[in-house]
Amino acid sequence: MSLAVETTVSRMSLPLPTHFSHAEQSFSLKKRRMPFSSSSTSNSSYASPARLSHSLPPVPPSKGCLPVSRVFSQPPSPWTPLSGSLRKSPPPKSVYDPSKQQSYFTQCFINLGLLGRGSFGEVYKVQSKEDGRQYAVKRSAQRFRGTSERNRSVKEARNHERLVPHPHILNFVAAWEECGRLYIQTELCSTSLLLHAEDKPPGPDEPAAWDYLCDLLSALQHLHSRGFVHLDLKPANVLITDSGCLKLGDFGLLLELKQKGTEQVEGKGKDDAQEGDPRYMAPELLRGEYGPAADVFSLGVTILELACNIEVPNGGEGWQQLRQGCLPSEFTSGLSTELQTVLQMMLSPDPSKRPTASELLALPCVRKHRWKRRIYLMAANTVLTLVSFCQVVVCFGCRVLSSFHFLPHWTKPVPCTPPRDSWDRDLTLPLSAMQADSGSPDDDAVFLLAPTDATDLSPSFLHRLKSRVSMESTSTPLPGSPAHIRRSPAHTPNNSIFDGWSSLAQTPSSIHSNGSCHTLTPNASPIHTSDIKENLRVSQLQSHHSSSSRSSQQRSRNWVLTEEVLPRPNFEPKNLLSLFEETTVDGQP
Numbered sequence: 172m173s174l175a176v177e178t179t180v181s182r183m184s185l186p187l188p189t190h191f192s193h194a195e196q197s198f199s200l201k202k203r204r205m206p207f208s209s210s211s212t213s214n215s216s217y218a219s220p221a222r223l224s225h226s227l228p229p230v231p232p233s234k235g236c237l238p239v240s241r242v243f244s245q246p247p248s249p250w251t252p253l254s255g256s257l258r259k260s261p262p263p264k265s266v267y268d269p270s271k272q273q274s275y276f277t278q279c280f281i282n283l284g285l286l287g288r289g290s291f292g293e294v295y296k297v298q299s300k301e302d303g304r305q306y307a308v309k310r311s312a313q314r315f316r317g318t319s320e321r322n323r324s325v326k327e328a329r330n331h332e333r334l335v336p337h338p339h340i341l342n343f344v345a346a347w348e349e350c351g352r353l354y355i356q357t358e359l360c361s362t363s364l365l366l367h368a369e370d371k372p373p374g375p376d377e378p379a380a381w382d383y384l385c386d387l388l389s390a391l392q393h394l395h396s397r398g399f400v401h402l403d404l405k406p407a408n409v410l411i412t413d414s415g416c417l418k419l420g421d422f423g424l425l426l427e428l429k430q431k432g433t434e435q436v437e438g439k440g441k442d443d444a445q446e447g448d449p450r451y452m453a454p455e456l457l458r459g460e461y462g463p464a465a466d467v468f469s470l471g472v473t474i475l476e477l478a479c480n481i482e483v484p485n486g487g488e489g490w491q492q493l494r495q496g497c498l499p500s501e502f503t504s505g506l507s508t509e510l511q512t513v514l515q516m517m518l519s520p521d522p523s524k525r526p527t528a529s530e531l532l533a534l535p536c537v538r539k540h541r542w543k544r545r546i547y548l549m550a551a552n553t554v555l556t557l558v559s560f561c562q563v564v565v566c567f568g569c570r571v572l573s574s575f576h577f578l579p580h581w582t583k584p585v586p587c588t589p590p591r592d593s594w595d596r597d598l599t600l601p602l603s604a605m606q607a608d609s610g611s612p613d614d615d616a617v618f619l620l621a622p623t624d625a626t627d628l629s630p631s632f633l634h635r636l637k638s639r640v641s642m643e644s645t646s647t648p649l650p651g652s653p654a655h656i657r658r659s660p661a662h663t664p665n666n667s668i669f670d671g672w673s674s675l676a677q678t679p680s681s682i683h684s685n686g687s688c689h690t691l692t693p694n695a696s697p698i699h700t701s702d703i704k705e706n707l708r709v710s711q712l713q714s715h716h717s718s719s720s721r722s723s724q725q726r727s728r729n730w731v732l733t734e735e736v737l738p739r740p741n742f743e744p745k746n747l748l749s750l751f752e753e754t755t756v757d758g759q760p
């Protein structure tokens with residue numbers, strides 16, 4: 172296909188949906204979202220008040236009167252497999268026993284922490300007890316309030332399961348329903364493309380944009396060739412693996428097309444078809460024309476946003492211009508001619524003039540980048556496999572050594588902390604409470620920032636949390652909060668909170684079977700309680716002899732002293748050697 176761009180652009184303004192009236196009017200430099208905001212900020216949530224509401228904790232349900240479902244309590248709905256994978260091969264009874272009170276989730280998975288939260292629900296990082304692998308499990312935020320709501324929710328899972336696996340499509344594993352909630356288990360990724368892009372420094376990033384384009388074109392080609400249209404392609408619905416590979420996810424709006432004649436395509440369930448996010452929406456969707464070209468347009472807007480590192484408008488003049496084929500030259504002028512031309516083609520206002528995913532993949536400039544991308548991904552995957560293999564070997568070695576008592580206690584695995592209990596509550600709460608319509612405060616307990624839960628948060632979620640806490644670090648820390656607990660002056664303001672948490676997170680491992688309790692200093696050194704008392708006494712004696720005008724310093728000095736005197740692991744080769752010598756000397760006749 173020639174790279175010459177056809178610019179037969181209609182200058183007629185398109186009708187604007189009513190909800191665009193308060194929308195952001197034009198292109199702007201990328202802003203950082205509040206850390207707790209939904210990755211896929213819902214369709215019109217870019218104005219600041221809406222963004223603020225995303226950052227606030229969930230509002231507890233009103234306690235004024237009981238919801239209808241509590242008044243007429245019904246028995247909890249049992250575990251129901253929704254995916255063919257679970258129906259065909261349910262987990263063995265040794266893993267899941269339906270007669271037990273615990274939920275399917277609790278019996279089958281170890282909850283490793285919260286990954287993120289969207290408008291539909293919350294996503295957890297889990298480890299399967301059946302195969303030992305890690306996955307992501309998305310749980311709907313609210314219990315279904317009717318058949319139609321349930322059907323809508325289940326549609327996403329069913330759509331996802333129908334897709335043939337592909338390296339750039341998020342892998343579906345299983346789906347089930349329990350206690351009126353939907354659970355979708357998928358492969359685990361490290362973060363979403365939206366969050367990844369927000370963490371980048373400002374300014375254009377064309378090489379990354381080519382990588383994204385290659386991966387997502389490949390995903391679209393796969394979907395379209397099998398008669399599906401995604402209809403909601405945007406950075407929030409794309410996930411990234413540890414190796415940097417992009418995976419298209421969120422198939423809630425997936426539409427199956429049927430061939431009509433030779434060329435024309437039409438949505439099978441066209442009446443059910445919904446438009447996705449207006450920022451990425453193709454203009455023809457407003458006229459009810461659904462087809463693969465709409466995905467190409469959305470991908471064009473996505474790549475424009477990521478390449479130029481800008482916010483695309485969800486209404487107004489900028490929105491109109493983009494749908495008339497006018498790219499924002501103040502941002503795109505920094506891009507190469509090749510990328511500008513490809514974007515211009517993808518953003519053609521006329522869907523019939525837009526190239527297909529296969530045609531775009533066949534362009535020489537795309538092929539060149541795709542070839543490099545493949546090599547990079549292969550190398551990255553090989554390195555990751557090697558690293559995880561080494562980790563397995565080292566872990567195994569440590570376990571073997573620790574079973575011979577050669578290693579100190581801290582090599583033992585840290586026990587899992589509470590979040591999974593909140594899921595148990597679905598089945599352990601009294602019947603009336605179980606029928607609450609929406610997420611109860613109990614359900615949201617997993618989002619409370621208890622220090623001991625810090626271990627359960629994934630690195631990406633912790634990162635967002637960290638930036639939020641550092642934003643809030645100017646305010647007075649709450650008693651018991653990590654910032655409050657922190658005392659060591661050696662910690663920098665930004666890192667100290669989480670250093671404190673990471674120390675606290677290790678607390679369970681510091682309680683030994685012999686009953687002697689160890690506490691941890693902010694730098695996580697194990698200390699005997701008797702040692703602490705001793706050091707406090709020493710520091711008090713010292714402070715007694717020093718000037719009395721140092722009371723505040725003295726408090727921190729106590730910590731410094733403990734750090735000076737106490738960072739002593741249980742295992743000291745030198746002591747063992749001397750013990751050995753003593754024993755042999757004592758043992759001599």
Ligand SMILES: Nc1ncnc2c1ncn2[C@@H]1O[C@H](COP(=O)(O)OP(=O)(O)OP(=O)(O)O)[C@@H](O)[C@H]1O
Pocket residue numbers: 209210211212213286287288289290291292293294307309341357358359360361362363366407410421
């Ligand atoms: N498979 C996964 N691996 C790792 N993280 C994930 C995975 N799926 C989702 N997440 C994280 O959870 C967040 C919320 O997920 P997701 O956007 O799918 O929820 P949602 O409720 O469907 O959102 P929405 O309906 O608003 O698009 C994502 O931003 C991402 O950070």
